Amino acid sequence: MKQFLRYRFSTVLGVVGAGQMGTGIAIVGSAVAGLRVRVVDVNEQRLNASHNFISKWCDKEIQKNRMTDQIKTDVLQRFSFHLQMSDLASCDFVVEAAPEKYEMKAEIFRQLIKATKPETILASNTSSISITKLAGITNRPDRIIGMHFMNPVPVMKLIEVIKGLQTSQQTLDTTLELAAKMKKEIVIAQDIPGFIANRILMPYINEAIQTLHEGIGTVEGIDKAMKLGTNVPMGPLTLADFIGLDTCLEIMKVLHQDLGDSKYRPCPLLVNYVNAGWLGKKSGRGFYKY
Numbered sequence: 001m002k003q004f005l006r007y008r009f010s011t012v013l014g015v016v017g018a019g020q021m022g023t024g025i026a027i028v029g030s031a032v033a034g035l036r037v038r039v040v041d042v043n044e045q046r047l048n049a050s051h052n053f054i055s056k057w058c059d060k061e062i063q064k065n066r067m068t069d070q071i072k073t074d075v076l077q078r079f080s081f082h083l084q085m086s087d088l089a090s091c092d093f094v095v096e097a098a099p100e101k102y103e104m105k106a107e108i109f110r111q112l113i114k115a116t117k118p119e120t121i122l123a124s125n126t127s128s129i130s131i132t133k134l135a136g137i138t139n140r141p142d143r144i145i146g147m148h149f150m151n152p153v154p155v156m157k158l159i160e161v162i163k164g165l166q167t168s169q170q171t172l173d174t175t176l177e178l179a180a181k182m183k184k185e186i187v188i189a190q191d192i193p194g195f196i197a198n199r200i201l202m203p204y205i206n207e208a209i210q211t212l213h214e215g216i217g218t219v220e221g222i223d224k225a226m227k228l229g230t231n232v233p234m235g236p237l238t239l240a241d242f243i244g245l246d247t248c249l250e251i252m253k254v255l256h257q258d259l260g261d262s263k264y265r266p267c268p269l270l271v272n273y274v275n276a277g278w279l280g281k282k283s284g285r286g287f288y289k290y
């Protein structure tokens, strides 16, 4: 069995979505696990930006003496970038990292079922959406799993692995082996909305936005209180900007709708910011200007 799994990971990793998470997952797939990585996005500009980001990331690693020019060449050679899902046909393991919207992810999973081999494992990097629900629309629910990387992926040590109701033990074992190849630590969570990390983190961020909305503190004051007062590396509003306010809102909507408890109601100020297109660092403006 072990040999079979090892053989599988000498082959190809697919990543759907070349945004901040997909790009990070692709980096650890190639640079840490040594896999060939095929990245798919519907937006050519995002693919180009992802490619540039990976090249610059390698340059920074070289400056820090953590990579050589030759290794950079090898890392980049293992990548390919594509606009069509059908280009993932050779992949053994695919991680989906598209926006946090159930219908969008469901459509991607329908396409992935057609595009990939029957034995290919399909993982979602979802922050909150039910893995069991995504698996339910496929013909291989035993091979669907949650693989929730943390942002920024090359830096953060954790992957939260979510086992859906029908996920097989073999799929879990293979996923844990991939995570180990990526040199990540693992926490296994039950498939309940938000899992562990976002069940705790997002209500905290939402409450920080509510505190701002009620005028209890300024943006800087709220961040300073939590950063220096609770010894976290960044305040909740900085973190929200970094995650993306659209992603934060979608996660709060899932918690609110699927758990049915009013304590998860998204703060109206968060809704307004997203409606205005103020999505945080990635759009140039959120609680701070970039």
Ligand SMILES: NC(=O)c1ccc[n+]([C@@H]2O[C@H](COP(=O)([O-])OP(=O)(O)OC[C@H]3O[C@@H](n4cnc5c(N)ncnc54)[C@H](O)[C@@H]3O)[C@@H](O)[C@H]2O)c1
Pocket: 016, 017, 018, 019, 020, 021, 022, 040, 041, 042, 043, 046, 097, 098, 099, 100, 101, 104, 108, 125, 126, 127, 128, 148, 149, 150, 151, 242, 243, 244, 247, 282
């Ligand atoms: N941002 C975070 O801190 C964070 C942390 C952990 C998990 N996540 C999760 O990761 C996922 C992606 O988040 P992100 O921050 O990278 O978002 P992002 O907006 O940076 O990137 C999403 C990418 O998906 C692409 N995309 C859209 N539709 C597509 C399709 N049909 N096929 C292929 N690509 C498509 C977009 O063009 C974009 O490049 C979400 O599910 C999010 O909840 C985010």
